[in-house]
Amino acid sequence: MSGENGRAGGKTRNISRPAGKGGAARPDGPKGGFRGGPRKPALKPGLPARAAAADIVDAVLSGQSLDIALDPADGASPLAALPERDRALARAIVGTSLRRLGQIGDALADLVNRPLPAKAHKVRAILVITAAQILFLDVPDHAAVSLGVDLAHADRRTEHYATFVNGVMRTLARGREAILAGQDAPRLNTPDWLWARWVAGYGEATARALAAAHMGEAALDLSVKSDPQGWAERLGGTVLPTGSVRLPNRGQIERLEGYLDGAWWVQDAAAALPARLLGAVQGLRVADLCAAPGGKTAALAAAGAAVTAVDISPARLERLQQNLARLRLEADVVAADLTVWTPEAPFDAVLLDAPCSATGTIRRHPDLVLQKKAEDIAALAALQARLLARAADWVRPGGTLIYCTCSLEKEEGEDQITRLLASGAPFERVPVTAAEIGGLGEAITADGDVRTLPSFWPGDEEHRGGLDGFFIARLRRTA
Structure with missing residues (x-):
């Protein structure tokens, strides 16, 4: 049975706190603070998508709305300059990082035995998105670790942490199976106050089902003006019993047939x-x-x-x-x-x-x-x-x-x-x-x-x- 906060034999911990026992590395940064600004990341395949994902996760963990950070129409969004394939990868990394943030924080807590300085929030984001790839996405460990280290090197504010990122992520990759086996995922990814409310209002079994559902991405549903079956066939979707058309994957909504003609809307x-x-x-x-x-x-x-x-x-x-x-x-x-x-x-x-x-x-x-x-x-x-x-x-x-x-x-x-x-x-x-x-x-x-x-x-x-x-x-x- 898992611990009271979703971790076998222990409690959930934030990655900004010391783990209280030996870890893989220490977040020893430069003395006297950071100097210089961000460097333009090298055009290594996959790096621009990771850089955008790290920027978005950093912004969200600092209080920005995810919708705003993800909007490619906003020139300030890290997605704005990316081609569609890289946008999709960045979105997948961001979504997984945030949906599994409790598990990621719990896993990293045992590997970081000193708190990260407040100014190192970008390092925190790099750790989170790299851990998301190692633990939950179909990314080879060596690629995830290498790109995480490259991200740290690419910014003068984080380059002193590159060795730290490398050590933590390699240790995480080696211990992945044991780490995941010891976690209660629905519980860890749900804040205590919400978990308590849902257990009180719905019972623990339903609360657990709710929390488990939140770890997956929502489907893309369409409301159509007419002929739901016809539009489901055109778009490769399914007509739900409620009348909506559900599509198997998102893609770029504006490019789907019927969008420009005003035949349907997302709902x-x-x-x-x-x-x-x-x-x-x-x-x-x-x-x-x-x-x-x-x-x-x-x-x-x-x-x-x-x-x-x-x-x-x-x-x-x-x-x-x-x-x-x-x-x-x-x-x-x-x-x-x-x-x-x-x-x-x-x-x-x-x-x-x-x-x-x-x-x-x-x-x-x-x-x-x-x-x-x-x-x-x-x-x-x-x-x-x-x-x-x-x-x-x-x-x-x-x-x-x-x-x-x-x-x-x-x-x-x-x-x-x-x-x-x-x-x-x-x-x-x-x-x-x-x-x-x-x-x-x-x-x-x-x-x-x-x-x-x-x-x-x-x-x-x-x-x-x-x-x-x-x-x-x-x-x-x-x-």
Whole structure:
């Protein structure tokens, strides 16, 4: 049985701390700090991709959003100057490094017996991405170690650590099998506060399944305007029971058939459910609140609704409008703070995808476990309650309210609906049936709400990709 923090016979340790016992090397850096700046890496095959991966991991571990760091359209992204093949390799290294960061930190803790200086954060990133390749990726040990050492040599700020990197990585490669055999991977890769919440809310078996699902990359799902089966055949994908098209691999999305023609948009199968649960919306006035980046707006507009899409972020709404233009769809787009904005008239239906901790999307955003804290949940739940109360007032009598979040935390889902109904608000649940969500009966709660988990898969093929974690409730205004 593994130790309480996922390590056989011990506790999880951060690689910036001393291991407390003999290791392979010491992070002995230059005296008096670093001098000089980064050198341009040599064009050794594979090195530019590793350099970009190290820069991205360094940025994320220092607090930057992974989405921003990965965006090749941003000239500041380390991916911007890379060809597509190197971009794919860099992304794979970054994704594995962050999804397995707990295991990597645990493994390195026994090999680094002095804390790295604060200024050596780039060395930390080099260690992490090289360890990710040795432990989890199909990269020969000698290539991974050699390129890690080359990375250290390529920057004046890290070149004094090249011997250190070499020693640590060679020792890691020799001990790989024993190291991995002694680790409880789901536990190590999950922060203590999230693990405790999931065990309390779902039980240990489900918590473990959630954590295991987060170690894999999310599938690429598409929502299509029409003919899902036809598009699945064209793109080499599969039509899920929920109606989304799932593709076996990503590639470059913009190059896929149908992208420029606006035939489909990228949207996780779980994220596509809230709009579908509104049923027939042809000719109805529907508000999509917290609408950006626009997947639900697109679904509603494609179904014939007159959509008012509201979001607080003008930048995110610009992306929404670009998506609508590509899809040749229309909506009334409003930049507004929902805590003060009020519509001119009630809507036939309101869909509120409330701001949340997004813990249901960790497969797509592995940096979330570094950014979020336990105290964030209470603050977000308070905002959600306020937005839900306001959104409820904007539904006409007999109209429908959909509330959803991409969070696994019950304070952001089930508890919000319980509180709203207990307040005397004139609403009643409209239970969701398994048939409405492709037969995914395990996602239907006792109250008739929807709770998808990353460990779920429509049918018995869990290896095909899972779902984002979502909570969805459907209510009808009674008066």
